[in-house]
Structures are given as structure tokens and as C-alpha cells.
Amino acid sequence: MEKIRKLKKYYNNINIELTDRQAEQLLQFYSLTLEWNERMNLTAIVEEDEFFLKHFIDSSLLAGCLDMNGVESLLDLGTGAGFPGIPLKILFPSLQVVLVDALNKRVQYLAMACDSLGLEGVVCIHGRAEDLGHDTLYRERFDLCVSRAVSELPVLVEYCVPFVKIGGSFVAYKSKDVRKEVEMAENAASLLGARLKAVHEERIPETEILRTFVEYEKTGPTPDKYPRKSGKPSKKPL
Numbered sequence: 001m002e003k004i005r006k007l008k009k010y011y012n013n014i015n016i017e018l019t020d021r022q023a024e025q026l027l028q029f030y031s032l033t034l035e036w037n038e039r040m041n042l043t044a045i046v047e048e049d050e051f052f053l054k055h056f057i058d059s060s061l062l063a064g065c066l067d068m069n070g071v072e073s074l075l076d077l078g079t080g081a082g083f084p085g086i087p088l089k090i091l092f093p094s095l096q097v098v099l100v101d102a103l104n105k106r107v108q109y110l111a112m113a114c115d116s117l118g119l120e121g122v123v124c125i126h127g128r129a130e131d132l133g134h135d136t137l138y139r140e141r142f143d144l145c146v147s148r149a150v151s152e153l154p155v156l157v158e159y160c161v162p163f164v165k166i167g168g169s170f171v172a173y174k175s176k177d178v179r180k181e182v183e184m185a186e187n188a189a190s191l192l193g194a195r196l197k198a199v200h201e202e203r204i205p206e207t208e209i210l211r212t213f214v215e216y217e218k219t220g221p222t223p224d225k226y227p228r229k230s231g232k233p234s235k236k237p238l
């Protein structure tokens with residue numbers, strides 16, 4: 001009960017009113033993560049408050065700067081232990097969510113976790129962005145693609161923009177002054193059919209941690225040659 005109250009208070013601080021069900025699902029996800037963290041490397045953050053703030057609240061800050069109305073489908077690229085995809089799915093239960101990661105063990109764990117949380121409309125896919133970005137099941141199918149702590153922007157743009165529908169968005173979770181990174185990604189964005197729309201900065205309440213969201217709008221189709229072969233985007237960023 002105490003934990004539910006605490007979680008609701010943290011969410012109130014970012015203007016989100018959690019239902020009991022949402023708070024329970026988040027708590028259950030926290031417990032599952034801790035339990036499975038003993039068997040596989042999921043996260044270095046295990047202390048309760050730190051986990052709530054740095055994983056749940058951080059993932060959810062996006063809702064304060066992006067209009068989620070009209071977003072029906074979301075792909076989280078390099079989701080790892082489910083961030084930010086799982087908290088976003090819990091907050092917006094009608095979202096159709098695809099969680100992608102290159103590490104099969106994590107993907108298998110996430111499928112089990114979604115099942116035990118009773119989350120419907122989540123598909124967990126093992127694969128690399130460079131391959132899945134050419135698969136017609138995923139290419140240009142999503143209203144929104146998000147990614148946290150996966151790579152530098154020029155690489156991320158090549159990984160993520162191919163998944164986005166024309167008119168949809170790609171939002172990168174970044175943590176420092178991103179001006180230089182944004183400039184370096186200009187070429188990639190224009191080659192992939194996207195344009196920078198906005199940079200939003202949010203602070204995780206009760207901390208000094210700043211989260212920067214870099215938002216791109218997909219303005220035209222991604223040419224067939226992108227993303228390039230596995231490993232190429234990170235070795236030779238556009």
C-alpha cells in the first residue's frame with residue numbers, strides 16, 4: 001500500500017494520475033525485474049526509489065512533452081529490460097507495442113513479464129534494427145518509435161526512422177547537451193526522410209537529472225537502401 005502511494009505521488013509530480021491497476025502493474029514489473037535480475041543482467045538500478053525515478057518516471061516523462069493522442073502504435077528499439085516501452089504501455093493501455101532487442105534472453109524475459117502483467121497488444125521481437133527495418137511487418141508501420149540509451153543520434157536515426165510511418169515521429173531519449181549530436185545527425189535525418197521537429201527538456205522530479213527528448217517527424221519515405229547492413233550504421237555513421 002505504501003509503495004502504491006509513493007508511486008502515485010511520483011507520478012502526480014509529473015501530472016499523471018495513476019490508477020490502482022497501473023500502479024500495481026508497475027510494482028509487479030519492479031518485482032519481476034528484481035527477481036530475474038538474479039539470473040540475467042537486466043539493470044544495475046535495484047533500489048526502489050531509484051528504480052521508480054530513473055526507470056518508471058524517466059520513461060514516462062515523454063507523456064509531458066509529446067501529444068500521445070492519436071498514437072496507436074509504438075516501437076521501442078533496444079528496449080533492454082523494457083524501458084521505456086513497458087511503462088508507456090502501462091500508462092497507455094490501448095497502444096499496440098513492439099519491443100525490439102538484439103539480446104534474445106532479454107526478449108524472452110520480456111515476453112514472460114508482459115504475460116504475467118496481463119499486458120495485451122505487446123509483441124517482443126528478437127532482432128537487430130538493421131534487419132527488422134527491412135521487414136515489411138515493421139517498416140513504416142509505427143506512429144511512434146522511441147529509443148533510450150542505445151546509440152548516438154546519427155546511428156539511432158538510421159535504426160529508428162525506417163520503422164516510422166510518414167507523418168509519425170521518432171523520439172530519442174538523450175541525457176546531456178545534445179546540440180552537437182543533433183547537428184551530427186542532420187545528414188542522417190535528411191537521407192532517411194525525417195526532419196528535426198523539437199528538442200524538449202524535462203527534469204526527473206526529486207533529482208537534478210535532466211532528460212532531453214529529441215523529436216523527429218517523418219516527412220517522406222525512407223529509401224530502400226536504409227538501414228544499411230548489420231553493424232554498418234554504428235561503424236560508419238551517415
Ligand code: SAM
Nearest residue numbers: 078079080083101102103127128129148149150
Ligand atoms: N532501452 C533500455 C534502457 O534504457 O534501459 C536498454 C538500454 S541498453 C544500454 C541497450 C540495448 O540496446 C541492449 O539491450 C542492446 O541489446 C540493444 N541494442 C543495441 N543495438 C541494437 C540494434 N542494432 N538492434 C536492436 N537492439 C540493439
